Amino acid sequence: MNEVTAFWILAAIAVIGALFAIRKRNLVHGVFSLLVFFAGLAGLFLLLLAEFIAVVQILVYAGAVGILILFAIMLTDRVTGKDAFRVTSRGSFWGTIIAASVFLVLLLPTIQEIPQVDNPSNSEEIVKQSTVKALGKKLIHPYVITLEILALLLTAALIGAVTAAQGGHPAKKKISIE
Amino acid sequence: MNWELIKDILLATVPLLVIFPTMFALTTWVERKALARIQNRIGPNKVGVPMSRYGGKLSLFGLGQPAADGIKMLFKENIVPTGADRLFHLLAPILSLIPAMLVLCFLPLNFPWLTDEQNSVKAFMLDGAVIFFFAITGLNTLAVFMAGWASRNKYSLLGGMRAIAQMVSYEIPLVLSAVVVVMTVGSLNAGEIAKSQDGWNWFVFSPWGLAAFIIFFIASLAETNRSPFDLPEAESEIIAGYFTEYSGFKFALFFLGEYIAMFAISGLAVTLFLGAGDGPGAEAYPSLKVIWFLAKICVLIGIMIWLRGTLPRLRVDQLMSFAWKFLMPLSILNIFITGFAWHAENNNEEYGFTIKAIIWTASLLILYLTAKGLDKVNRANIKPRTYQYGE
C-alpha cells in the first residue's frame, strides 16, 4: 500500500513543479521549480527500482542542467528583474490545442503497453538486471560504437561552445590578459 | 503501515542524526582551540558553567563555547534584506543542509547494534552509493547560488558566482579520482569497497591510490570551501561571500551544512582510500569498526584545520587553472595507470613480485614527473627571486 501512496505523492510533486516552471513570472523561480520537477521524476524512477537512472537523473539534470540554465540567466542581462521583457501570449488558444493533441498521441500507446503486473515476486531479477555492472556490460559490448560517436559529438559541441564564448578568434582573448 | 520497517529505518538513521551534529559542535570547539594554539594564543576558555554561588566559574576549557554559540544563534535577530526574495532566502540554508545529511547515511558505518537485515535497509542504494554521493553533493552548489542570488547584494552575488564556478570545476577531479577505486574494486557500493580493503591493503598504500587520495583530498577541500579554497567567503575581498546577509539561525544552518558536508566528504575519502572501519582490532571485535571509521574522519578533519591555520587563499583564476590544468589531467593519467596495472595484475599468470615492483616504481615516477611538468607549465615564471645589496 505505501508504494502507491508514495507514487501519488511523487507524481503530484512532479506535476506541480512542471506547472510552476511554466507559469512563474520570475525566471529564477521557474528554474528552481523545474529542479523540483526533476527531483520528483528521480523519486519515480526509484520507485521503479531503477536506481541508477534515478541517480543519473539527479546528477545530470538537477545538478548540471539546472546550474547551466542559472548561469545562462545570470550572464545574459535584461532577462530578470524589473525591465525583463514580457512574452505576449497571443497565440495561446492554438498553442493549447497543439499541446493537447501531442499529449494524446503520446499517451495512447503507453496506456495499452502497460504490462499486467500479476506477481510482484519477479522484482528480484528486475533489480538484478538494472544493476550498474549489467548496464556497464551492455554499454561496452553491443553499444560501444554508439558510445564513441556520442563522445565525439559531445566534445565537438564543447569545443564549439568554447570558441563561440570567446568570440571566434583567440587573439582577442590575449589582449585582455595584460 | 508495517511498524517493523519504520523501526528498522529509525534504528539506522537516528544514530547518524545524533552522532554527527554532536561531532559538529565538538569540531567547532576543536577548530577554534587548535587554530588558537597554532597562533600561540589560548582560545576560548571563558564560557563555562556560571557557578554564581561559589563566585568563580567552572571554565572547563571553554567546552561551553559550542553550546553558547548555538544559543546565541537561536536568539540572534534574523534580518532579511528588503530587496531579497524571502522564499529563497529561507530555502537556501535548508537546501544546503539536506544533501549533507542525506549523504551521511550511505557511508558504510556498520553500527554494532544493527543486524545485517537492518544494514541492508540503510544501504538501500546498495549499488549506486558512490554515484549517488556525487549527485547529492552537486545539489549543494544550487543552495549556494540560491543564497547568493536571494540576498540581493553585490558582495553575496559575487561570492555566489565564485562558489558555483569553484564547486563545478572541482567536482570533476573529485569524481575522476574516485573512479580509480571503483575500477579496481569493480563495484559502486560502499559496503563492498570497504570489504575489499580489509586487512591493511588500503588503497592509499598503492601509488595510484595515493595519488588519487591526494587529488581527492584537495578537491574535497575545494568542494566544502575550506582553507586554501575558501574564496566564496573571503573576508578580505567580499565580506562574507554568499552568506553575508544571513544572521541568526539561518547562518547557523549554513554553518552546520558546511561542517556536515565536510564530515560526509572525509567519510567518503576514508571509505574509498583509507579502508573504512578497518583497523588493528577490527576483525576481532566488529564493533571497533565504527570507532576506527570516526577516528580516521577526525584525522582528516584535523588536517583540514591545520591547513586552515597555515595557508593563504588562492585567487579565482588560479583556482580555476589549478583545477582544470593540473588536477584533471593528473587524475585522467592516474586512471590509465590504474587500468594498466589492474590489467597486468589480473590477466597474466606470472605476476611475480618483481613485475609488481617495476609497475609500482614506474607509475610513481610517471605520476610525479607529469605533476612537476604540469606545475612548470602552469607557473612558468613564479619562483623565489634574489636581491642585490647596495652600499
Place this chain on the structure above:
Amino acid sequence: MSQPIDHEAIIQRFSGSEWDDKFCALIVPLSEATALAKWLRDDNDFLLDYCSNVTGIDYLDREIKEKVENEEGKMETVTRIDPSRIEVVYHLYSMEKHTGPFTIKQLTERNNPEVQSLTPIWRSCELQEREIFDLFGVNFIAHPDQRRILMWDEFEGHPMRKDYVEPFDYEWEPTPHDEILDKHQRGKVIV
C-alpha cells in the same frame, strides 16, 4: 652631508628668479616656473628628479624688528612691514647624485592665489598640491585633477589660513574640559 647646490648658474639662465639668502631658497616667478623646473630635473649637473616636499605657508602683514647694519656700522633694530603673501615651497632632491635639498618658492598674494602646478614635472606634487588647494585655497594652474583631498567637498573656507575662523561647532556637548578651554582663551596669552 650633501654639498649645497650653487645657484648662480640658475639665476643667469632664468633672469626672473632671485635668490633669497636669508632662507637660502630660490624665488621663482609664475611665468618661468615650468621651464625652470623641467631644466632642474633634466640638466645633468643638477638632476633634481625627486620633489620630496611641497608646503604652503600663509604670511599676514606683520612688522619685524631686525638688527640692521646702518651707516656707522652700529647694530640697531629697525621695524619693517613684512608683506602679506602665500608661499608654496618645493624641496627638491636628486636620487642619482644623492645631492641635498634645493628649495624653490613660488609667491602669490592672498586674496585669489594663483600658482603654476609642477605636477606634470614631478608626479609626487599631485597629492600635496591638492592638499594645499584644499587647506590654503591656492589655485594651481594645469593641475591634473584639483579637488579637495582632506576636507569633505561641501566644506567652505580654508582651515590652514592664519585668519581662519572656526564655524560654530554644532556637535558641542558640555564637558568638564570646557572651563579649562575658556580659561585659556580668556586673554591668558601663553608667554
Place this chain on the structure above:
Amino acid sequence: MGPHHPSTHGVFRMDVKLDGETVVDLKPVFGYLHRNHEKIAENISYLASMPFTDRLDYFNSMTNNWAYAIAAEKLVEIEVPERAEYLRVIMAELTRLVNHISLVGFFVNDLGALGTPLLYAFREREKILDLFEQASGARMMCNYLRFGGLRCDVPEGWLKRARDLVDRFPKFLDEYEQLLCENEIILSRTQGVGTLSRDLAISAGVTGPMLRASGVNYDIRKVDQYGIYNRFKFRVPYSENNVGDCYDRFMIRMLEMRESIEILKQALDGIEEGPVMGNAGKVFKPKPAEAYGRIESPKGELGFYLVADGTPKPYRFRVRPPSFINLTVLRDMCIGQQVADAVIILGSIDIVLGEVDR
C-alpha cells in the same frame, strides 16, 4: 570598498569601478581621520607638539619623534651627546623591526592566511614594546626624544635585555621566512601583481622599501648619514632587475629586518655611559629660520619642515608623510588587476591612516 571595509588599514575608502572582477578605475578617498595636526602644532609650543608626533604613524613613534627632533635641532644648533645618539639609533632600528614584522603579518593576512603570521608577528612585537615601555614609560606613544637628546636614560639592565632580544630575533626570522617565503600560494598570488616601474616610482616621490623594491638604491640613512649611521656597517637591499611588484616589496622588508639586526648588534656593542640630555635651555625659542629635517622611517622618507618666527610657537609646522605620498601610485598599480589584487597592493604599500590624513 567603504571606509569600514575589513582590509583597508584604517578609515580609507577606495572607489573601485569593476568590470566583472578586474578593476577599471580606482579613486582613493582620504580625510576620514583628518584632525589638522599642523594647525594644532601652530598654537602650542615646540615641546608640546612632540607627543603629537607619536600619533602620526602610531606604529613607530620613536622614528616620528626623531624626525621632529632632527628638524628642530637644525633650527637651533644643539649638540647631542654620544649616548643619546646611540640610544636613538637603537630605538629607531627596534621600531623598524616592529613595523616590518607587523606589516608582513597584515600583508599575508590580506592574502587570507587567517592571522597566523600576524599573531606570530604580534607575539614578537610585544617583546619589543615591553622594552619601549621600560625605557619611555609607554608602549606605543613613547614621547621619548627631546631636542638635543632623550627625556631620560634607559633603566639599568635594559641594554642587557635588548641585547638578548636581538640575539633571539634571527631565530624567529628564520621561522617566519620558512613559513612565508617559499609558500607556493603566496608566490603565485603576489608575483606580477601591482608592478611599479623605476622612473614612475622616482617621479611619484615614492620612498622607502617600495622605492628599493622598484630598483632604486636610495636609503636616507646612507644618503644623509644623519645621526651616527655612518659608524655602522650595514647594507641596503634593493631589487636591481626585478619588476618591483608586491613580492619584491614583501621580500625587501624581510631582508631589511636582517640589516636592522646587524645595526642593533653594532650599536649595542658600541654604547658607553654618559649624559643623555644636551644643554638645551628650558624654553625652546629659536630665531626666525626655516629647517627641513628628514629621516628614513620604516615606511619611507618622513620629513618635518619647521618655519620659526622667534616666538616659542612654530609659525609653520609641516609633516611630509611617506605613506600619503606613496599612495599617488596606488591607482596606476591597480588598474587592470583583480579585486583581490587591489586589496593586496594596498597592503603592500603599507599605509597608516594617522599619517596619511594627519
Place this chain on the structure above:
Amino acid sequence: MNLLGAGILKGMAVTLKNFIGSYFDKERLNTLEYMWQNDKSLPKRAGDYPKEEGEQLRPTTTVTNYSRNFPMLLHDDGEPMDTIRCVACQICERECPPQCIYIEKSDDKKERPGGKPQFYPATFDIDVSVCMSCQICVEVCPFDAIVMNSQFELSTPDRFNGLLLKRGDLLKSNQYYHKIHPEEAADRDKRIADDKAAKEAKKKAAEAAKEAKKKAAEAKAKSEAEANSKEESKDPSEPPQTSTEHNKEENTE
C-alpha cells in the same frame, strides 16, 4: 630540484612546531589571561577607585614598574594637605598639550615643612578623558609636584563628570610613588636632595659673603655703614618673585 609542494609543507611544519611549542615553550605563549570579574563592582566616578598603596581593582599582572598612565600630585609624608608639594604656579597647566589641567590658586599661603609659606592649589582638576599621558607636565614642573601614576582602571559609566579627577583623588603619598616606580622615584628623591644640598651650600656661601661684606663695611666706615647696612639687609625680605627666579636657576641644572 625541490619537491612539488615543498614550500607549503615547510610552512605547515612551522605551524606544527608553534602548535606544540605553545604548550611547553614559555617563549611562544606570552598572552596573559586577564582576570574576569562581573562589572557590577564598577564605581560611579573615576575618583572612587582605591586611592592608596597602588592596589588595583583587579590583580592584573600587566602593570610593570615603568608604565605610566595619568598624572598624580605628590605630598611628602604626613597629612596630605599640609605637605603638598604643588605651589599652583600653573606652568603645567600652560604647557599641557591637550590643555586638560585646571588649577585655581588659593588666596592664603600655607606653611610648608622646612620652607617658606607657599600658595597651594584650591582646585586641581585633570580631565582624564582628554589627558594623553604624555608626561610633559612632569618635565616642566619645577617642584617635582606632579608625577605619572600607573593605575589604568578608571572606567566609569558617567561620561561627563565621571572622568574628572579632583585634587583629592590625585593626591598620593611619596611612599606610593616609591612603590609603583621604585627606580624613577629613587632618582627623583636623590636629585631633590642634591638640589637642596646645593641650595644650602649656596645659601651658606651667600651668608658667608654677606658677613665678609659686613665686616669689611664695618672696618671701613664703622658708624654710618652700620646704620644703613642694617635697613638694607631688612627690606629684601624674600618678596614672592624670588620664588620664580628660584625656580629659574633650579631648572637650569
